Amino acid sequence: MKKTIVYFTILFYSVISVPASGYLVGGKIVDEHREPIPAAHIYIPDRNIGASADLDGKYLLSIPDGKQNSSIKDVHFQITAVGYSQKDTFLTLVSDTTIDVVLKSQALVADPVVVSASRMEQRLLDTPITTSVASGDAIETRATNGIDDAIRYLPGITMNKYQISIRNSSGFSQGAGSRVAMMIDGVPVLAGDTGEIKWDALPSSAINQVEVVKGAGSSMYGSGALGGAINIITKIPKSRMLKLWTKVGAYDEPHWEQWRWSDKIRTLKSAGFQWGDKLSSLAYIITGDFAQNDGYRENDDYIRAKSFSKLHWDISPNRAISAFIDAAYEDRGSYFKWKSQTYALEAQDSTENDRVWSSKLFSAITYRGDSPKRHFFFNTKLYNSFNNWESKIYNTDADSFEQESSISDKIGLDAQTMFTWKKQLLTIGAELSLAANKSVTFGNHIGAGGAIFSQDEISILHPLVINTGLRFDIFWVDSASLDYFLGASPKLSAIYHINEHSAARIGVSSGFRIPTMAELFTRTNAGGILRVEPNPDLKPEQGYTAEFGANYIRDGLLIDGAVFYNFYSDMIEPVQQIDVGSVDLVKFENLRQVQIYGTELTAKWSWKRLKLSGNYLYTDSRDLDTDEKLPYRPDHSITLSGTYNLLDNLSFTADWRYKSEYEYVINTADVKVPQKVLDLQTRYKFHHFTFTFRVNNVMNYNYVEVEENLAPIRHYVLKIEADIL
16 A cells, blocks of 8 residues: 555644534545545635644535525535545535545645645645655655755755755855755754754654755744755654665776775665554654765765654644654764865875764654634744764874864754634744854854744635745854844745646745854864864845746646746855965855846656656856856756656666756866766565665766765665565
8 A cells, every 4th residue: 555644743623714604514534445644635726715634534624605504506625635636526515514535545746735835734836935845755765875865856956065055045165054944844953053954864764755945934944044944754654664674885986097096895885774653642653774885985984873763642633742853973084175186086195084973963842732613723842953073184284183073052942823714824933042062163152042923824815825924033142243143034925826726926035044153163274275264253144035936736747937036145155265375265254245046947747657857947146246156056957857667566767967067166277067967776676575776877977066076976776675564
């Protein structure tokens, strides 16, 4: 049986009030195996009213008739759920009615339910800003080395080494700062000191769905969402499950003979498990994995271990508590840049023993409750993000090792309440956070902040829906030049539903990003290769996104197009200063005015045994004061993917991505080439076992994402999975 996607909470039991006259329609929504489908939606497009099924698949919908004891003719019911084909039913109502619905499973490309675009559950057609969705199965079936590799194929995303960019909002700053807010189940997990994403700690084997929100999103998520947001929604099991898996792989020989720095076959290995169950109202999932990678470059090896545990308890049909703990450890080499272009896979002299050790711990507890009769929903999260790293880096100038370290701890509280009445949905909320950092590299600092936000969705003019929002943030960091950082983030958008399968949207949103402690206070020689000076005078970044877009979703086909314009002021970027001898001197500075505009087109199509998807992104990114291109932003980006199921248990997949040449920030004279990478994969299922064989970078194409860092060469991966239960 196809795995169904189960949401950890039902955001609304009913979105309409019970009128004085009218009819009640209730029933149960199940799959072809008669199992309930939580979060299924029953909707009446002509009246713009609907309801969501509870955890038992039951729903209740009230339909006003306008007249006492009159019939309602040809009422159009539209029933949808993530992972199932849509069903449409027309009925004439003469009394209260029971409608039980059976939905057929479908490898759904079409209208999924998302929660990240507006902090509430809604269909993709109803989102006020471009949002991309990928199922956990689509991520997990790719036998990649980590979620950061799998996420490269999501629409509109660029990965510069390990730094993510949505629609080219970010460049590369060696891990200091991210313009993309990363969340697990809506809980922010950016590091408290560097503000970066810890990819090795993310729960790659417990993903239910990945949602990517594009454009300034600070009105909902505050600092860090200047360029967008990614929310990893984790699984809640609906039955007993136990899966074991292992991966083995090897790197091929490099293209050029002089690049062959090691006679050893460079291998990668990993193993893990996924265990979970649902016991009445209690569900849990525990995952763990261990990975070892020799690396294709000198001193680029690593050992990683991580575990993710989640507990979900449905206290009642309208109340639930969930909690998770995500822990990870990494021991890795510290490869900075190549020795020379002739020896592109060798590290700089005397740096082959540089190492970094790190540990991460993310935890959160969430309470959700709703009162359908009072049209009230409440959600609160208490979370903690702990990061600890230390390094041993050889300083070529001082001819000795430097010891650097940082310990950061951030605790936060987030609460929001939603009220519904008639055709209006009001969300209000607040957030508090406290961050402490003890660091050799950044110094010892404390930061604290708070925010209030609101959002109002008005559908009284259906099929036109208006969405407004406003958020105020204040943050204080000791030793920064500004007494405090203040941000106001308004947004305004409109969605016009052309018909039940298509919608057009237009909107303006805003964002800001507070400089991280790393950007404010870093002082390091980076092994005598790169010198970074602190800049406590940094100001917050400000940004605005204007977008017009439209989408069409029906019968396995999704088409989404948008044109957008982003304007940023005081954008924080690493800027090369006057050279000091052979050392590159860099300082983080505020660029005064920056614009990034472009267009994006995404298409997905599922037909019988064939699945196709593609994305094209064009951007023009430049500093308006100098009229120069911003570094690490390709003008043209294309991703294509296709899967063909030759048999019920045998499939073939091809992934291709292209990125045009772009500017660098430090070594601007280095050779520049476009990225052209083809990956091939085959997957075979035999009883309880699944075998996946993947070849990454089939053509062994040589390119860089960051100058003087050769991207991964061709390598082979075999993954074996065993579904025990």
